[in-house]
Amino acid sequence: MSGEFDQMYREVILDHYKNPRGHGTLEDPGAHAEGQNPLCGDEVSIYVAFADDGETIEEVKFSGRGCAISQAATSMLTEMVKGRKASDVAVLPKEELLEEIGIPLSPVRLKCAILGLGTLKVALHKAKGTPLPEEWAGFANELELK
Amino acid sequence: MAVTTSKPLDARLLRADFPVFEHPVRGKPLAYLDSASSTQKPRQVLDALRTFYETSYANVHRGVYDLAERSTAAFEGAREKARAYVNAPSAREMIFTRSTTEALNLVAYAWGLDNLGPGDVVVITELEHHANFVPWQFVAQRTGASFRHIPIDDLGELQLDALDELAASGRVKVVANNLVSNTLGTINPVEKLAAWAHEQGAIMVVDAAQAAPHRAVDVQALGCDFLAFSSHKLCGPTGVGALWGRAELLEAMSPFNLGGEMIRSVSLEKTTWNELPYKFEAGTPAIAEAVGFGAAIDYVSAIGPDAIAAHEHELVIYAMERLAEVPGLRVFGPPADRRTGIVSFDLEGIHPHDVAQVLDFEGIAVRAGHHCTQPLMTRLGVVATTRASFYLYSLPEEVDRLIDGLHKVRKVLG
Numbered sequence: 001m002s003g004e005f006d007q008m009y010r011e012v013i014l015d016h017y018k019n020p021r022g023h024g025t026l027e028d029p030g031a032h033a034e035g036q037n038p039l040c041g042d043e044v045s046i047y048v049a050f051a052d053d054g055e056t057i058e059e060v061k062f063s064g065r066g067c068a069i070s071q072a073a074t075s076m077l078t079e080m081v082k083g084r085k086a087s088d089v090a091v092l093p094k095e096e097l098l099e100e101i102g103i104p105l106s107p108v109r110l111k112c113a114i115l116g117l118g119t120l121k122v123a124l125h126k127a128k129g130t131p132l133p134e135e136w137a138g139f140a141n142e143l144e145l146k
Numbered sequence: 147m148a149v150t151t152s153k154p155l156d157a158r159l160l161r162a163d164f165p166v167f168e169h170p171v172r173g174k175p176l177a178y179l180d181s182a183s184s185t186q187k188p189r190q191v192l193d194a195l196r197t198f199y200e201t202s203y204a205n206v207h208r209g210v211y212d213l214a215e216r217s218t219a220a221f222e223g224a225r226e227k228a229r230a231y232v233n234a235p236s237a238r239e240m241i242f243t244r245s246t247t248e249a250l251n252l253v254a255y256a257w258g259l260d261n262l263g264p265g266d267v268v269v270i271t272e273l274e275h276h277a278n279f280v281p282w283q284f285v286a287q288r289t290g291a292s293f294r295h296i297p298i299d300d301l302g303e304l305q306l307d308a309l310d311e312l313a314a315s316g317r318v319k320v321v322a323n324n325l326v327s328n329t330l331g332t333i334n335p336v337e338k339l340a341a342w343a344h345e346q347g348a349i350m351v352v353d354a355a356q357a358a359p360h361r362a363v364d365v366q367a368l369g370c371d372f373l374a375f376s377s378h379k380l381c382g383p384t385g386v387g388a389l390w391g392r393a394e395l396l397e398a399m400s401p402f403n404l405g406g407e408m409i410r411s412v413s414l415e416k417t418t419w420n421e422l423p424y425k426f427e428a429g430t431p432a433i434a435e436a437v438g439f440g441a442a443i444d445y446v447s448a449i450g451p452d453a454i455a456a457h458e459h460e461l462v463i464y465a466m467e468r469l470a471e472v473p474g475l476r477v478f479g480p481p482a483d484r485r486t487g488i489v490s491f492d493l494e495g496i497h498p499h500d501v502a503q504v505l506d507f508e509g510i511a512v513r514a515g516h517h518c519t520q521p522l523m524t525r526l527g528v529v530a531t532t533r534a535s536f537y538l539y540s541l542p543e544e545v546d547r548l549i550d551g552l553h554k555v556r557k558v559l560g
Contacts, residue, residue: 014558042497068499
């Protein structure tokens with residue numbers, strides 16, 4: 001196996017893929033959105049519950065099927081954002097997630113990796129009524145947020 | 147039809163014509179199993195492009211100087227090759243477009259907008275590529291026509307017993323179908339559909355993008371009214387495709403793109419259209435690409451579409467046999483004798499992107515996704531498939547490498 005192969009399918013990625021954290025749905029979520037990757041038709045739904053302050057992300061769940069990269073990345077994302085402020089996560093640079101994923105990604109696979117993050121951002125901006133940054137506009141197609 | 151030979155092709159020998167195979171991918175020989183998406187290019191086509199640019203290039207049709215005349219002759223020569231390749235009656239019925247997609251849009255817009263309305267029915271199929279689906283869906287909505295589909299059975303073959311109900315649903319004006327499904331490889335009964343379409347007073351529009359490079363295609367034998375195919379899936383350059391249409395239909399149609407070249411005369415009050423095929427070729431065309439397309443048609447014709455079809459048939463039989471060895475693998479579509487060299491499959495519990503990614507590390511190029519056939523994906527109950535597709539340069543040992551790779555995919559991700 002090549003080094004690059006070992007890196008892409010390193011243990012932590014496979015672990016998150018096979019045992020995704022935060023997989024599921026939430027009743028009456030404080031924020032919710034659905035995202036699509038038009039390249040492969042993958043769909044992801046994100047559900048967020050806020051703490052009593054209405055700002056802290058108390059719980060975050062995701063559902064939908066996808067490739068190992070998108071599943072692992074979204075699983076890592078749920079661990080990363082839990083307990084953080086919605087306003088911080090709404091402006092979270094994608095580099096922070098990519099660093100956590102820690103593998104080289106081609107432009108096509110990058111779209112898989114950030115599907116969950118883009119969908120989470122749409123959910124948070126929609127819930128808070130704030131405009132989605134232009135960088136993420138592609139995720140808002142179905143959501144009348146343009 | 148250009149001269150065909152019944153001599154079997156020698157893929158190993160032909161491979162030497164394709165420089166891409168001289169370059170390893172990820173340190174391994176390239177196993178290119180994505181020819182349904184686009185084919186690799188032989189030296190003969192690359193040389194033709196270079197020679198044309200170096201010796202005969204100028205804009206076409208307008209220049210009076212020698213170079214322009216030679217350029218025009220080469221461009222029109224390519225049109226004649228495209229005509230002969232699909233046995234079209236006349237070169238004036240062969241329109242160069244940017245692609246199969248543009249050719250189908252041309253028909254949907256230029257014929258559809260003027261000929262469709264409420265009460266009319268546009269019939270497409272459940273296994274249509276988006277290129278022959280979305281333009282018709284859009285034009286049907288714009289004109290108030292209804293948009294209906296011929297369903298497929300579980301083997302991915304058209305259910306023709308649905309035709310009576312479609313005929314009863316209104317005035318069928320268009321039947322649009324691909325001759326070969328890009329996802330399943332299904333060879334569709336276009337002759338039958340064309341006969342049925344004509345009984346309804348409809349036109350028959352054929353997407354031959356996956357057929358023309360792989361088997362003999364004869365527009366007169368098919369009995370269709372329009373047929374589109376692409377250069378880049380037939381060993382030629384990107385950026386050029388061909389549309390054949392019956393002259394009487396093309397004559398009656400309004401233009402699609404407007405501008406230079408497609409006019410006869412222009413004044414402040416009125417513009418009249420150029421004759422066929424130029425009426426549908428506004429602007430400077432992809433000149434060298436069309437010449438390269440002609441060279442590709444020469445290359446493929448010399449090998450022979452029948453020989454290519456036979457070679458791919460052997461490969462697809464072998465591939466389906468060997469794929470059956472892989473646990474949890476499900477092949478979609480009809481048996482080998484009713485498909486071309488295309489195999490789409492699902493590996494249980496593993497996303498096609500991951501299948502393709504792991505195979506890539508083995509130097510194997512396959513396509514993962516919905517293949518621009520989302521309604522078909524819905525029918526198959528999947529979001530995506532992995533697709534391997536063959537061409538004249540494909541080898542049985544590439545199938546073996548695919549199988550080995552799939553075992554590895556299961557080991558890593560299963």
